[in-house]
Amino acid sequence: MEGAALFQFLLRMGDNTLILGHRVSEWCGHAPVLEEDIALANTALDLIGQTQMWLGLAAEVEGQGRSADDLAFLRDVWDFRNLLLVEQPNGDFGQTILRQFLFDAWHVEMLRRLTDSSDARIAAIAAKALKEARYHVERSGDTVIGLGDGTDESHARMQAALDRLWPYLGEMFHGDGVDEAMEKAAIAPAAEALRAPVSERIEAVLDKATLSIPETRHARSGGKSGVRHSEHLGHLLTQMQWLQRAYPGATW
Amino acid sequence: MYAQMVQSTGKGVKTRAEMTEEEARFQDRIDAGEKIEPRDWMPEGYRKTLIRQIGQHAHSEIVGQLPEGNWITRAPTLERKAILLAKVQDEAGHGLYLYCAAETLGVSRDELTQDLLSGRMKYSSIFNYPTLTWADMGAVGWLVDGAAIMNQVPLQRTSYGPYSRAMIRICKEESFHQRQGYDIMMKMAKGTPEQKRMAQDALNRFWYPSLMMFGPSDADSVHSAQSMAWKIKINTNDELRQKFVDQTVPQAELLGLTIPDPELKWNEARGHHDFSQPDWSEFFAVIQGDGPCNSERMEARRKAWDDGAWVREGLMAHAAKKAARKVAAE
Numbered sequence: 001m002e003g004a005a006l007f008q009f010l011l012r013m014g015d016n017t018l019i020l021g022h023r024v025s026e027w028c029g030h031a032p033v034l035e036e037d038i039a040l041a042n043t044a045l046d047l048i049g050q051t052q053m054w055l056g057l058a059a060e061v062e063g064q065g066r067s068a069d070d071l072a073f074l075r076d077v078w079d080f081r082n083l084l085l086v087e088q089p090n091g092d093f094g095q096t097i098l099r100q101f102l103f104d105a106w107h108v109e110m111l112r113r114l115t116d117s118s119d120a121r122i123a124a125i126a127a128k129a130l131k132e133a134r135y136h137v138e139r140s141g142d143t144v145i146g147l148g149d150g151t152d153e154s155h156a157r158m159q160a161a162l163d164r165l166w167p168y169l170g171e172m173f174h175g176d177g178v179d180e181a182m183e184k185a186a187i188a189p190a191a192e193a194l195r196a197p198v199s200e201r202i203e204a205v206l207d208k209a210t211l212s213i214p215e216t217r218h219a220r221s222g223g224k225s226g227v228r229h230s231e232h233l234g235h236l237l238t239q240m241q242w243l244q245r246a247y248p249g250a251t252w
Numbered sequence: 253m254y255a256q257m258v259q260s261t262g263k264g265v266k267t268r269a270e271m272t273e274e275e276a277r278f279q280d281r282i283d284a285g286e287k288i289e290p291r292d293w294m295p296e297g298y299r300k301t302l303i304r305q306i307g308q309h310a311h312s313e314i315v316g317q318l319p320e321g322n323w324i325t326r327a328p329t330l331e332r333k334a335i336l337l338a339k340v341q342d343e344a345g346h347g348l349y350l351y352c353a354a355e356t357l358g359v360s361r362d363e364l365t366q367d368l369l370s371g372r373m374k375y376s377s378i379f380n381y382p383t384l385t386w387a388d389m390g391a392v393g394w395l396v397d398g399a400a401i402m403n404q405v406p407l408q409r410t411s412y413g414p415y416s417r418a419m420i421r422i423c424k425e426e427s428f429h430q431r432q433g434y435d436i437m438m439k440m441a442k443g444t445p446e447q448k449r450m451a452q453d454a455l456n457r458f459w460y461p462s463l464m465m466f467g468p469s470d471a472d473s474v475h476s477a478q479s480m481a482w483k484i485k486i487n488t489n490d491e492l493r494q495k496f497v498d499q500t501v502p503q504a505e506l507l508g509l510t511i512p513d514p515e516l517k518w519n520e521a522r523g524h525h526d527f528s529q530p531d532w533s534e535f536f537a538v539i540q541g542d543g544p545c546n547s548e549r550m551e552a553r554r555k556a557w558d559d560g561a562w563v564r565e566g567l568m569a570h571a572a573k574k575a576a577r578k579v580a581a582e
Contacts, residue, residue: 032559038344045334045337073329094563146566243328
């Protein structure tokens, strides 16, 4: 049981970075300013690098002879375990950077706790990824503040992005059997344990950004369990997996 | 080469007798291999020619993100995706160094960007060709970066200090890109029959456009003569094209691919390969805006700029508010 839960947990970590990295890479060459083109490519690159480590370990734990690439390119929607938040479309730059910040705020806290994981392999990946995530959250947080507290138009766009994405935040704090098994084995923290520190970080940034937290609505879920992804994920995979699916068995 | 047909003064190289005292001193410094720095005196023609050349090179790096960005979301493995992302990120970085080098000559990045978006300034013809299969990521790295390096390696010795230093940094990364491209080609050429077909098709489509990157023969060009006298340009277009062909032929043989030129053969007497010229009428059509992807490339750049206006304005407004708050607090 613990092996299966561990596999699921590693898929969650790796699928989050894979899907968000993919989304961010869609910006390549289309950003509002050259420095953002560089920063977005760099963020995507970090996330794909982390994916290689998480899915590499997931494949090893599974022990079925699959590779990280097999997991990334040959699973269908229902086997993906990423948060609904990260599969949401890019929208405008405001929606992209806000999605990034909400994820980064959770990610940095999660990785910080994982550096104390009882599983040394997980602690090692987390330590490496944490350095990158700290930089990401600083950058995305500053940009959210700059645009929220910018012009009337930038403020309105950021508020619209926040209203749009807010219902996707709750999923990261809802624990299930996988999270409980990880906590019991001291591999990862309880999902709920991250709520306070992550919320504190998010609220501090939104306050400086002069953005209002929307009224709490029903939290969307179904991504990390794989039970009900959004319609967007299938289209993303159609593009991402196309070459591997069209030419099975080829090496690239 | 990422700069094609850069116009200089158009008046030909002045003789010593025609030069003013300042111009003669300037030419002496160039001839002695000294670097010219931003605050040094320079002829207006030198400054303007450099802005055109560096600007065109910078724009090429920016537009050049698009044909490769086209495949980032479809890269076939995590490693290939990471390598391609790193490459496109490097290109944006090259654009940044080059715009900075151009800024030392008194033109802002925003001015140059406006000139690109209005069509007043050009970028390399090569980026107006589509990338249709994954093998194109190999061909672009191998041939396009290979051709760029041919020109950029000598430009490390160019007379203008900031440009020369930018080139030194850029060349290090470009040669890495070229090796990555060749590695993709090798995998494809040694892969399944479909992969081999993609590799040959990519070579067929990119061969002549790569030869065009060097620009038409400039043996008789007054612009090139002036640029060479100023060491803004180091070799003629024909010299570089020949060097590129000579370097690339054995690489294609190693891949087991056929260069799409029946006239291509080793000429013992010359010590070089003979080869067919590309269709120069196609080249002129492409630089006039009628290439396969000119409209798409410019539309993408204009859209990015227009859609991004609120972001740039928002961040500027925030910076101004922050500065005002800081002053108020003091």
